[in-house]
Amino acid sequence: MSVAPASFGSARRVLGTLGAVAAALLIAAPAAPAATTAATTATTAATTVAADAAETVTVDRTVRQNADGTVTISGAYRCTGATGAVFISSAISQGDSENTHSIGGTQAVCDGAAHRWANSGNPLHTFAKGPAHVQAIITELVPQGILLVPAFHALRDQDVTVARA
Numbered sequence: 001m002s003v004a005p006a007s008f009g010s011a012r013r014v015l016g017t018l019g020a021v022a023a024a025l026l027i028a029a030p031a032a033p034a035a036t037t038a039a040t041t042a043t044t045a046a047t048t049v050a051a052d053a054a055e056t057v058t059v060d061r062t063v064r065q066n067a068d069g070t071v072t073i074s075g076a077y078r079c080t081g082a083t084g085a086v087f088i089s090s091a092i093s094q095g096d097s098e099n100t101h102s103i104g105g106t107q108a109v110c111d112g113a114a115h116r117w118a119n120s121g122n123p124l125h126t127f128a129k130g131p132a133h134v135q136a137i138i139t140e141l142v143p144q145g146i147l148l149v150p151a152f153h154a155l156r157d158q159d160v161t162v163a164r165a
Helices: 011-028
Strands: 046-050 062-065 071-078 085-093 101-107 115-121 130-144 147-164
Touching (some): 071 085, 071 101, 071 130, 071 147, 085 115
Antiparallel strands (some): 046 147, 071 115, 085 130, 101 115, 130 147
16 A cells, blocks of 8 residues: 655645644544544545545535634545554645644544544644645554554545634
């Protein structure tokens, strides 16, 4: 199971997101599993990469930002065949900025059913209302010896709109 690096977009964004994934996985480890709900989500300009066609992650077109700066990114996912802990991480950027901000992490249930996910966090930066870009990744931590090695189940690059909650 491998995905060509060119499919992920810019190398800098992917590396930033992978760093965000690692941080989100550590933070979200005690989090409760996402609520189960069948979901369909309309998308705009988006890129999806999945290890298996049955594994998907989507991102809702609207990202909510509260008055206190809390950003909430949400969507739907489906994954199968996990043997380790699985998480959905997300990151957001706006404009031509090379800065990507990690927004939370949610523990995933890889039972083949459709589920909803939502990640919330307080980035150091307040986003302007309007266009932004989100990347969401389903990552499994697979035990190999004494290490936990990341295995990517699905990735979604999505253009979104930031709106006030």
